[in-house]
Amino acid sequence: MHHVNLYIRCSIAVLMLMLASHPVYAEDDPSAADNRYAGSAACMECHEDIYASYMKNRHSYSSDQRTPAAGRGCETCHGPGAEHAESDGEEPIRSLKADAEGTADEKSAACLNCHTKGKQALWKGSEHQSRNISCSSCHNIHNNNPASLARRSQWETCTQCHKAIKAQLLRHSHHPLREGKMQCADCHNSHGTVADKLVDAQTINQKCFECHAQLRGPFLWEHPPVTEDCLTCHTPHGSTHDGLLKAKAPFLCQRCHANAGHPSVLAARSSADANQSVYRVLNNRVFYRACINCHVAVHGTNHPSGKSLVR
Numbered sequence: 001m002h003h004v005n006l007y008i009r010c011s012i013a014v015l016m017l018m019l020a021s022h023p024v025y026a027e028d029d030p031s032a033a034d035n036r037y038a039g040s041a042a043c044m045e046c047h048e049d050i051y052a053s054y055m056k057n058r059h060s061y062s063s064d065q066r067t068p069a070a071g072r073g074c075e076t077c078h079g080p081g082a083e084h085a086e087s088d089g090e091e092p093i094r095s096l097k098a099d100a101e102g103t104a105d106e107k108s109a110a111c112l113n114c115h116t117k118g119k120q121a122l123w124k125g126s127e128h129q130s131r132n133i134s135c136s137s138c139h140n141i142h143n144n145n146p147a148s149l150a151r152r153s154q155w156e157t158c159t160q161c162h163k164a165i166k167a168q169l170l171r172h173s174h175h176p177l178r179e180g181k182m183q184c185a186d187c188h189n190s191h192g193t194v195a196d197k198l199v200d201a202q203t204i205n206q207k208c209f210e211c212h213a214q215l216r217g218p219f220l221w222e223h224p225p226v227t228e229d230c231l232t233c234h235t236p237h238g239s240t241h242d243g244l245l246k247a248k249a250p251f252l253c254q255r256c257h258a259n260a261g262h263p264s265v266l267a268a269r270s271s272a273d274a275n276q277s278v279y280r281v282l283n284n285r286v287f288y289r290a291c292i293n294c295h296v297a298v299h300g301t302n303h304p305s306g307k308s309l310v311r
């Protein structure tokens with residue numbers, strides 16, 4: 001017991017010594033007086049519109065100890081503003097705008113003081129960070145929408161840079177981003193991932209199966225492209241072919257399968273053969289919907305007679 005008490009007393013002494021060696025600065029204690037800080041009320045005098053908008057979003061929730069409002073308000077992110085206020089704006093203050101002076105990392109530093117977990121955990125070294133994208137390139141911290149700090153809808157924000165993907169999303173076969181039923185973040189984490197293309201899953205297929213669970217399998221008879229990579233046949237953002245296919249069947253299928261006995265023609269009955277069965281008129285030809293007319297279980301099947309994926 002004597003040894004335990006001695007250990008406890010020594011531990012307390014070491015802790016007190018460590019605390020004494022770490023001075024408390026005004027930045028660490030928002031209640032501490034510091035004439036470098038003007039207070040958020042001073043900011044409001046000149047930036048009334050911005051301040052009113054800021055007061056409506058999540059950064060202004062002072063009841064949450066994680067927010068700027070629980071610290072020094074505006075100056076939590078923009079730095080000490082007394083000189084800026086006293087000089088009527090002549091003395092610059094830290095600006096986080098995307099087009100402000102300074103590097104992207106310098107502008108993002110204020111955000112990363114708090115946003116270090118969850119979706120933002122992999123930001124450093126990510127694709128966007130390595131391309132000098134700052135947080136303010138996509139987000140507006142003064143936005144008056146408490147549910148989102150994005151500058152505009154997600155797909156509009158992302159396609160400011162991703163023009164080719166925007167063109168794909170405008171095609172008739174597309175994921176419903178334009179309709180507001182999906183967002184880019186449903187598949188991608190723009191702040192960083194361990195997978196390619198910022199896909200928010202370990203593999204492409206795992207991401208697809210989150211919505212298309214009926215295609216996951218395992219199946220008794222499997223179609224190899226399905227188990228390997230959905231993008232072998234599909235393009236994710238938009239296509240001129242139904243079902244987000246990269247090409248129209250049978251041409252898509254014949255990229256892997258020989259066309260012997262299956263001509264590469266989407267044949268249909270002529271007007272002269274209108275009263276004849278398509279099976280009789282076209283013999284062994286692929287007609288109308290091509291391969292998928294017969295091979296309907298193209299993603300896989302558990303039917304005992306489904307080796308050719310026909311049922």
